[in-house]
Amino acid sequence: MLEKNGVRIAAVSYDSQELLRNFAEKHAIGFPLLSDPDSAVIRRFGIFNSNIAPGLRAYGVPHPVDYLVAPDGIVIRKYFVPNYQHRVTASAVVLREFGDVSANAAAVTLHSGALTVEIGLSGAEAFAGQEIGFFAKFSLNPGWHIYDSTSIAFDDPKVVRQSFEFPPGPLLGGSFPALGSLLLKFPVDAGRTILSGRLSFQQCSEALCEPPETIAFELPLTIEPFMVPAPKK
């Protein structure tokens, strides 16, 4: 997904080259893993985690930041979730930066009166604890509008944090896109699951307003299994 849009990935940790080599071979990692054993680059970026006492295994780790950097080194966007076990999915990055979604990602089309809304996820799979993206493409017949009280909410126990950015002000007839994100609970059972959401809106013409409406919808998503470390003997 990222590669297709001209973005490569590289990862930095304080691990030794040897450890990274073993890890990359074991898990068939296709992108460069860079070794910063004295955390010098981690410090230079200003993300050295100073909460960890010297002597602990985690001493030297960074705060878990992902930077989308332009070829000239300028930061385009930062993706950061304070909990180090949470990460944004590649598909959420691609949706936000390029408006592209995975071919097999779930989408539904909702329809009421003058309004049609297509809502879809950025990808078909995610790990527990990851942030996935969703889009909503609104289409309104001419002469109708909806207000910025329009919301999309996932009242789903698997979603621990969510955002939805609707353009400010009433939206008049025509088409417009909106984006949102969902942070998945950690842990969640692996396997195929359903995310339940609600679209709430009120559509008005110049002559009248319809009553406020809420339409429930469901989007399937596959929660990928974690690699479970073997118990220490």
Place this chain on the structure above:
Amino acid sequence: MAGEIPEDLAEKAAIMREFGRRRAAGELVSDELYARHVNATNDRYTTGPEPGQTIPEFTLPDRNGDLRSLADLTGTNGLLLVFHRSADW
């Protein structure tokens, strides 16, 4: 390194040690301990360069020992540079 832990990190270190010990032993980690561990780890977090700023220059060895920097890592539209804890845990 016992005894060398700075005072202001001692409480956090105790939480991290207990979390690590339970995990390594395969014991149950309560939601409360997990939350304390995450809070201790993320206290006063920093996230480095902001959008619009330029990242520091870096040259680091990859798993094969080849030195890599932004110029040879980036794609035509950019690089997603991921900082993570360790591939070993």
